[in-house]
Amino acid sequence: MKKKIVIDPVTRIEGHLKVEVEIENNQVVSARCSGMLYRGIEKILIGKNPEDAVQITQRICGVCPIAHASASTIACEDAFGITEKIPQNALLVRNLIHMSNHIHNSILHFYHLGILDFVDVKKVKKGVSSEIDLVCKFFERDDYSPFGLENVDFRLPEEINLRCLHNYIKALEIRRYAHQLLSIFGGKMPHQCGIVPGGVTQTVDIGKIENAIGKIKDIKEFIELYYYRDLKDISNYYNDYFEIGLSYGNYLAYGAFPIKENGIIKKFQPSGVIYENEKIEELNSEEITEHIVNSWYEGETANPKIDFPEVNFEKEGYSWIKSPRYKGKPFEVGPSARLIIAYKKNVSPWKEEIDKILNELKIDISKLNSVMGRHISRFIEAKVLINECLNHLMKIKPEKEFFVEYEVPNESIGVGLSEGARGAVGHWIGIKNKKLSHYQVISPTTWNAGPKDKNGNYGPLEKALIGTKIKNQENPVEVLRIIRSFDPCLACAVQVLDSKKLKKKEFLIWQ
Amino acid sequence: MEKIKVMWFQAGGCTGCTISLLNSSSIKIKNLLLDEIVPGKIVCLIFQPTIMAESGEKVIKVMKGEEEKGDFFLVVEGAIPTKNNGIYGKVGEKTFLENILELGEKANGVICIGSCSSFGGIPKGSPNPTGCMSVKEIFEERNINKQVINVPGCPPHPDWFLGTITKIILGQDLKLDELNRPIDFYGKLIHENCPRRPFFDKGFFAKSLSEEGCLYLLGCKGPFTYADCPLRQWNGGTNWCIKNNSPCFGCTEPEFIDKNLPFFKRKNLEKIGE
Numbered sequence A: 001m002k003k004k005i006v007i008d009p010v011t012r013i014e015g016h017l018k019v020e021v022e023i024e025n026n027q028v029v030s031a032r033c034s035g036m037l038y039r040g041i042e043k044i045l046i047g048k049n050p051e052d053a054v055q056i057t058q059r060i061c062g063v064c065p066i067a068h069a070s071a072s073t074i075a076c077e078d079a080f081g082i083t084e085k086i087p088q089n090a091l092l093v094r095n096l097i098h099m100s101n102h103i104h105n106s107i108l109h110f111y112h113l114g115i116l117d118f119v120d121v122k123k124v125k126k127g128v129s130s131e132i133d134l135v136c137k138f139f140e141r142d143d144y145s146p147f148g149l150e151n152v153d154f155r156l157p158e159e160i161n162l163r164c165l166h167n168y169i170k171a172l173e174i175r176r177y178a179h180q181l182l183s184i185f186g187g188k189m190p191h192q193c194g195i196v197p198g199g200v201t202q203t204v205d206i207g208k209i210e211n212a213i214g215k216i217k218d219i220k221e222f223i224e225l226y227y228y229r230d231l232k233d234i235s236n237y238y239n240d241y242f243e244i245g246l247s248y249g250n251y252l253a254y255g256a257f258p259i260k261e262n263g264i265i266k267k268f269q270p271s272g273v274i275y276e277n278e279k280i281e282e283l284n285s286e287e288i289t290e291h292i293v294n295s296w297y298e299g300e301t302a303n304p305k306i307d308f309p310e311v312n313f314e315k316e317g318y319s320w321i322k323s324p325r326y327k328g329k330p331f332e333v334g335p336s337a338r339l340i341i342a343y344k345k346n347v348s349p350w351k352e353e354i355d356k357i358l359n360e361l362k363i364d365i366s367k368l369n370s371v372m373g374r375h376i377s378r379f380i381e382a383k384v385l386i387n388e389c390l391n392h393l394m395k396i397k398p399e400k401e402f403f404v405e406y407e408v409p410n411e412s413i414g415v416g417l418s419e420g421a422r423g424a425v426g427h428w429i430g431i432k433n434k435k436l437s438h439y440q441v442i443s444p445t446t447w448n449a450g451p452k453d454k455n456g457n458y459g460p461l462e463k464a465l466i467g468t469k470i471k472n473q474e475n476p477v478e479v480l481r482i483i484r485s486f487d488p489c490l491a492c493a494v495q496v497l498d499s500k501k502l503k504k505k506e507f508l509i510w511q
Numbered sequence B: 001m002e003k004i005k006v007m008w009f010q011a012g013g014c015t016g017c018t019i020s021l022l023n024s025s026s027i028k029i030k031n032l033l034l035d036e037i038v039p040g041k042i043v044c045l046i047f048q049p050t051i052m053a054e055s056g057e058k059v060i061k062v063m064k065g066e067e068e069k070g071d072f073f074l075v076v077e078g079a080i081p082t083k084n085n086g087i088y089g090k091v092g093e094k095t096f097l098e099n100i101l102e103l104g105e106k107a108n109g110v111i112c113i114g115s116c117s118s119f120g121g122i123p124k125g126s127p128n129p130t131g132c133m134s135v136k137e138i139f140e141e142r143n144i145n146k147q148v149i150n151v152p153g154c155p156p157h158p159d160w161f162l163g164t165i166t167k168i169i170l171g172q173d174l175k176l177d178e179l180n181r182p183i184d185f186y187g188k189l190i191h192e193n194c195p196r197r198p199f200f201d202k203g204f205f206a207k208s209l210s211e212e213g214c215l216y217l218l219g220c221k222g223p224f225t226y227a228d229c230p231l232r233q234w235n236g237g238t239n240w241c242i243k244n245n246s247p248c249f250g251c252t253e254p255e256f257i258d259k260n261l262p263f264f265k266r267k268n269l270e271k272i273g274e
């Protein structure tokens, strides 16, 4: 008999997610993911000034607003025809802002969203560190806590468990430093105000450089010493999770962090497309469509450049997430996708850094396609990017310009492709009478967590869930670990939910 | 030990308010989560979806159980969609709207964190596709008589929220302005404390982001925006909007966003004070 498990809300992710899986003979046989919130931000943008979209679209997601600021800015500059004119200083400062946001997200995701799936907070004892004493006192008071999972296969030995827990609390502080680093250049965080079409608002003087170096050093030390050790131990004790949560092996990345080298704009992190772990090709954004056969929108497919699909409540389907496809196929986006692409393209320093870690962990590159692989990829990114922050800082020339003037054209179109911590982010805009006449956002979570497409292919997250063995149906922790490895961001995925459309539940346990 | 129970409900927002709170550097977030913030009194976060360990029905049970017991403060992050009976946002099989009404009824008081729950914020921007409303508007429409404290900002500074909570815990008199904002934090205009004020007074205005001067002509909403950003600054005193040479967008005001757009231009030269 099939059993259906519904998890609503999935916590420790960004936004409102509900997941349903069907289980037969202790194995997941089908899966569907639904977002629980729709805000219609794209509609709000119509008629507004193009440069205001940079601020408004940041509010799509408070965890990774920079990805949207960046995509929106690039789309504007494309439409204004000023892409080539952006000063090198501005590119460097924007990248610093963007990189610190990725670093913040890696730390936040591993320690504050992910680690409680692997670390037993209830196994604490006094006298280890002042941080852990706080946790002990907390449990003594017997508050209902936001911490503490029950009946889960926790496997870490006491010492490592305590260390990870200690670092959970330490990481709260380090993540804050990453935001401080960002706000040196971005003004404030969340929702920075430094990135604007034409460049950045603020110049960088030696005081800022000095301040930034201090922050970078603290963060770097934490990443290289603590984060690495905790991750290595967790991946060791939970090494079966290198075989769990595999998606198609199709990867896509738009690439990020453009800088000028000899007058030519190059991305520090490359773009690319990989099919079935093997075939690699260059990205062509014209090949992106959104499949909406199983989503409650008018039509079957949509072209983000021109279409603005309207909501249709009556249509058959099972999700409000649209499913972006490249040449009609589903692709995983995010840290593993980016790293595998950079690796196969032999891009430095990614290739060297990835090889180093893979050798130390005794795994090969294909293992990045798994629950544990995604955690490892996030770590490698944080490590490479914090070092690159220093290199970027050194390249800033305070006496040169940080901003160029521009005219908003009467009519134009633009595309902005960038990377959020969770993967490829694209903004497609149209301008008429100097105002926005079109706006479509394709966010990473739609690539990963979209429903079945026109050809009957599951979305990558659904694919990763199907076939998973569930040890304890009362507590399907495997399912949650897989979902969280994708770091879904539901505010990003901008969907609506209509529960009357869901089939009657035969059996329902909540986790 | 006195426990002040807080239930944190996320509605139609971006989680930016939660992330901003994690950035607190005066009272550190670890103290808020685990420790007493003033002697003998602790804040007990009984429900916080971004950081709590459990998922699914267990957390909904906690929410409902505590709702039954009452004696908690409700914190709302995000605007509440009301169009089509609020189907645009749901958690645990109920719309945000139903949840807010039920929880609001039982709560000792409601604190709206961020401009979305305080005034509607960005999701309420025209044409307001999901019919978003603020908590106060929803309560007023339904004659629910409950104290609502607004801590707006997009997102709010962590001190604005934690300072408000601390005042409540200490039992100090919390004075609110006519928009229900604590005047300790929202008592003065950005313009009153802005370091570029001498430029403004001398009529020295920047006409482009690459120029120096007061940002008034570049759309600065400082003269109409109540908040203490110039004094407090952001991210542990690192920086803030105008110091970063970006105009204030007026993110703590109900005019955010419709009436405050465009952000980077002056529509017409409003006279200050009108």
Ligand code: SF4
Pocket (backbone or CB within 6 Å): B190, B191, B192, B194, B195, B196, B197, B198, B200, B214, B215, B216, B220, B221, B222, B223, B242, B248
């Ligand atoms: S208009 Fe803005 S920049 Fe100018 S003095 Fe007032 S608050 Fe400061």
Ligand code: SF4
Pocket (backbone or CB within 6 Å): A188, B153, B154, B190, B225, B226, B227, B229, B240, B241, B242, B247, B248, B249, B250, B251, B252
């Ligand atoms: S300066 Fe203005 S826009 Fe910036 S945080 Fe303060 S109130 Fe909001």
